[in-house]
Amino acid sequence: MAANLELNCFSFSHRNADLAQRDALSFTEAQIARFVATCRSQWGLDAAVLSTCNRTEFYLFGPHRPALWAELKPLICTVRDIKPSLVPTPLVRTADQAAQHLFRVAASLESVALGENQILGQIRDVHEQILANPHKSPVLDRLFQYAIRAGKMVRTHTNLCVGSVSIGAAAVDLAHKIFESFQRRQILIVGAGETAETAAAHFASNDAGSFLVANRGPERGRALAQTLGGTYLPITDLESACHTADIAVFATGATDFLLTHAQMKSVMKVRKNRSIFIIDISNPRNVDPEIAKISGVFLYNIDDLQHVVASNLASRKEEIPAAEALIDHMVGEWQAWQQAMEITPTIASLAKFFDQVREQELNRHNSRISEQERAMLEDFSRGLIKKLLHNPISYLKTSVENKTLRKEDLNLVWALYNLQRDEQTDET
Amino acid sequence: MLQVVHILEIALPLLYAAVFGLYLRNFFRTKDTSSRFAGTKLLYGTLATHFTYLVLRGIAFHHFPVSSRAEFLSLLALCVGLVYVFTETRQKESDTGVFFIAIAAVAQTYSTLIIDDTIAHQLLHENPVYGIHVIFTVFGFAALAVSALYALMYILLSRQLKSRNLGVIFKRMPPLSSLENMSRLATFSGIILLGLGILLGHFVSLSQLNTFNLSDPKVLITDLAWLAYATAFATARLRSICGLRMAYLSLFGYLFFIAAIVVANTFSSTFHSFQ
Numbered sequence: 001m002a003a004n005l006e007l008n009c010f011s012f013s014h015r016n017a018d019l020a021q022r023d024a025l026s027f028t029e030a031q032i033a034r035f036v037a038t039c040r041s042q043w044g045l046d047a048a049v050l051s052t053c054n055r056t057e058f059y060l061f062g063p064h065r066p067a068l069w070a071e072l073k074p075l076i077c078t079v080r081d082i083k084p085s086l087v088p089t090p091l092v093r094t095a096d097q098a099a100q101h102l103f104r105v106a107a108s109l110e111s112v113a114l115g116e117n118q119i120l121g122q123i124r125d126v127h128e129q130i131l132a133n134p135h136k137s138p139v140l141d142r143l144f145q146y147a148i149r150a151g152k153m154v155r156t157h158t159n160l161c162v163g164s165v166s167i168g169a170a171a172v173d174l175a176h177k178i179f180e181s182f183q184r185r186q187i188l189i190v191g192a193g194e195t196a197e198t199a200a201a202h203f204a205s206n207d208a209g210s211f212l213v214a215n216r217g218p219e220r221g222r223a224l225a226q227t228l229g230g231t232y233l234p235i236t237d238l239e240s241a242c243h244t245a246d247i248a249v250f251a252t253g254a255t256d257f258l259l260t261h262a263q264m265k266s267v268m269k270v271r272k273n274r275s276i277f278i279i280d281i282s283n284p285r286n287v288d289p290e291i292a293k294i295s296g297v298f299l300y301n302i303d304d305l306q307h308v309v310a311s312n313l314a315s316r317k318e319e320i321p322a323a324e325a326l327i328d329h330m331v332g333e334w335q336a337w338q339q340a341m342e343i344t345p346t347i348a349s350l351a352k353f354f355d356q357v358r359e360q361e362l363n364r365h366n367s368r369i370s371e372q373e374r375a376m377l378e379d380f381s382r383g384l385i386k387k388l389l390h391n392p393i394s395y396l397k398t399s400v401e402n403k404t405l406r407k408e409d410l411n412l413v414w415a416l417y418n419l420q421r422d423e424q425t426d427e428t
Numbered sequence: 429m430l431q432v433v434h435i436l437e438i439a440l441p442l443l444y445a446a447v448f449g450l451y452l453r454n455f456f457r458t459k460d461t462s463s464r465f466a467g468t469k470l471l472y473g474t475l476a477t478h479f480t481y482l483v484l485r486g487i488a489f490h491h492f493p494v495s496s497r498a499e500f501l502s503l504l505a506l507c508v509g510l511v512y513v514f515t516e517t518r519q520k521e522s523d524t525g526v527f528f529i530a531i532a533a534v535a536q537t538y539s540t541l542i543i544d545d546t547i548a549h550q551l552l553h554e555n556p557v558y559g560i561h562v563i564f565t566v567f568g569f570a571a572l573a574v575s576a577l578y579a580l581m582y583i584l585l586s587r588q589l590k591s592r593n594l595g596v597i598f599k600r601m602p603p604l605s606s607l608e609n610m611s612r613l614a615t616f617s618g619i620i621l622l623g624l625g626i627l628l629g630h631f632v633s634l635s636q637l638n639t640f641n642l643s644d645p646k647v648l649i650t651d652l653a654w655l656a657y658a659t660a661f662a663t664a665r666l667r668s669i670c671g672l673r674m675a676y677l678s679l680f681g682y683l684f685f686i687a688a689i690v691v692a693n694t695f696s697s698t699f700h701s702f703q
């Protein structure tokens with residue numbers, strides 16, 4: 001990597017852009033392709049764009065440009081067809097800080113919902129776009145590989161992404177601790193409003209196959225039942241529905257208890273105390289809290305679920321230092337890779353120079369030696385060069401490993417042997 | 429062959445310790461569905477080695493390896509390991525392994541420490557039916573112990589879920605339905621194996637021991653305890669009793685069974701020491 005090449009990141013997220021600005025900066029796949037192609041053709045920059053519902057970030061690698069943002073802003077406005085006033089001041093990161101920022105994003109340390117998993121998939125998508133680009137970008141390719149590794153490491157070695165942080169997901173998590181799978185479980189949804197629908201959707205996305213929908217209004221009830229592929233029943237049949245249901249979600253606007261202690265006692269008799277998980281997310285409550293005392297009944301109301309969510313969030317926050325330590329480690333690896341890239345052209349030029357000298361000397365004596373002698377001298381000279389180069393190459397590699405390599409060392413090597421840069425050795 | 433037996437004697441505690449380490453790490457680590465758990469494969473290898481060890485020991489000393497406390501402990505370790513691996517394979521659930529491997533590791537380590545090749549064995553211990561009787565009986569006890577431990581885990585997790593105080597048990601234990609299934613599977617295996625063990629015991633006693641009497645209080649208590657346990661389990665199944673009640677039945681049923689054996693052993697000193 002030559003000295004004048006630079007990595008830049010311009011970031012727009014919930015930290016520095018409001019919702020309207022983030023919407024304005026949201027790129028489609030075609031717009032990303034156009035932006036990337038223009039950056040390459042106009043300024044010789046490799047570009048990658050991470051565009052999600054909460055953030056748009058531009059990663060650019062190439063020759064240093066003192067007024068890069070001033071040049072990029074009009075391009076962004078043109079590609080997105082927006083007014084420049086809609087583009088806020090970006091968060092700018094360069095070199096290792098840019099890499100560190102991307103690794104933090106991949107680890108979801110920068111996400112609105114700390115520890116969310118979606119972002120890693122979105123970073124994988126960007127990496128695939130980089131690989132699909134006919135103009136190869138080895139540095140951005142490697143950068144995103146490291147980011148994916150950082151994201152995976154944080155998820156594997158810390159509990160940053162463990163525990164649900166939404167009411168619906170917390171309910172599903174709790175239900176999973178009672179029933180391993182929902183495939184053969186019956187889910188009773190009491191109510192057909194937005195809350196009930198959201199809760200049902202959480203279970204449906206977790207392979208729940210059998211739904212019963214109980215609602216006062218048959219129209220809405222039937223509609224939700226149809227959406228879920230379940231069965232509608234009137235709210236008067238609630239008690240009998242509880243005989244067979246494994247999980248019951250209450251989310252209605254009723255002001256009285258829909259399920260009383262006495263009703264549940266008789267339900268559990270019929271169920272022979274088979275476990276039932278009842279989630280009461282109504283306000284006011286629809287289920288008599290006393291039923292929690294009955295054996296086999298696991299009752300959680302909105303306060304309990306909020307407590308679970310708060311506790312999970314607190315646990316995730318405790319994991320931030322561990323996640324940051326892993327990211328620092330990855331930044332170290334990224335730096336080591338960059339340094340290794342810095343010595344690669346030097347080693348290649350050095351080897352090429354020695355080989356040229358060897359070749360010239362052999363050719364000079366070519367007329368005076370036999371084929372057999374030539375072959376012997378070839379072997380001898382190759383062995384000699386290998387031995388002569390061993391120490392300087394080892395020195396360079398060890399310096400990179402120990403992070404003691406100075407620019408002057410590299411310059412000295414180039415000057416000593418009057419090495420010439422060429423296109424091939426610079427393309428790393 | 430004796431040299432191999434002695435090498436395996438030392439290797440087994442080390443292997444169990446390694447398996448225990450892997451299961452312990454698995455218990456505490458963040459679950460990553462993409463990574464494969466190596467502990468189960470090592471456990472398979474350890475159990476195969478353990479089985480080979482007992483077979484070689486039997487061949488080398490010309491008797492079923494059940495004639496001393498050390499051999500009994502080694503067989504118990506193998507049985508606990510096998511019953512556990514059976515439930516793990518059926519339920520595809522490795523989170524509880526750490527508890528059972530710990531039992532197997534301790535039993536085998538203690539066995540290795542106290543084993544003595546010079547102890548003389550009775551002629552009866554060379555009888556194959558007697559050997560199978562002991563193996564079935566130990567297997568049955570091990571399965572019932574595994575079932576009781578799963579039942580205990582069920583009760584603890586159920587209590588945490590009820591109290592809404594979601595601590596380490598909630599985070600690390602498998603779902604209640606899995607614990608219930610594993611406990612049921614182990615109970616069922618235990619009743620069958622122990623029943624066969626007791627039946628074979630009667631057969632061996634009738635054919636080999638002149639002093640054997642079915643009305644011997646020790647035999648009577650054992651038979652009745654097994655019958656009570658089996659009847660309770662069958663009745664519970666027929667009446668579709670499940671959940672917490674079934675867990676209490678498995679746990680207290682096992683404790684009752686052990687208590688009956690202890691009582692029989694303490695107050696009656698007839699032919700069988702049950703050791």
